[in-house]
Every structure is written in C-alpha cells, then in structure tokens.
Amino acid sequence: MYKDSINQNDMIEQIRVKRELMINCANTLGYTSEETIKYSQELDELINDYHRVMGQASRPNEEVKIAFKQMIMIWPKVLV
Numbered sequence: 123m124y125k126d127s128i129n130q131n132d133m134i135e136q137i138r139v140k141r142e143l144m145i146n147c148a149n150t151l152g153y154t155s156e157e158t159i160k161y162s163q164e165l166d167e168l169i170n171d172y173h174r175v176m177g178q179a180s181r182p183n184e185e186v187k188i189a190f191k192q193m194i195m196i197w198p199k200v201l202v
Contacts, residue, residue: 133172140165 144161151157 130176133168133175137165137168137172140168 140161144158144165147155147158147161
C-alpha cells in the first residue's frame, strides 16, 4: 500500500484521520455497523503497513502507540 517515498509523518496522519473516521462512524452508526467495521479494518491495514515500513527504523513512533492504545480502549465498549 505504501511506497518507500511516503514519509513517517504522512503515514501517521493517515492513521490519525482513519481513526477519527472510525470513531465518528461508531458513535453515529454503532460499533458493529458495516461502515465502522470497514474503517476499523482499513485502520488495521494502515497500522500494519506503518509497522512494516518503520520496522527498519531504530525506534517506533510514540504517536502510533498512543493511537493504537486509544483505539483498543474504545472497542470493549461494544460488549457493554
């Protein structure tokens, strides 16, 4: 999905934007709606791509770790 020419900040911004879309969709349509699930899967893909590309870097970016932790905190609410 990503080419080597895309820089780390661009990837982080795409993750941030997709995360916001997913959260807004979940709040509007519900956590199990098709659209929310689609955004969640796309977000997973972006995060996986980021980790693949940045795997060559010496230290991981803290913003992605924080975004991932916040995303995890949202999904358990589906079970409540």
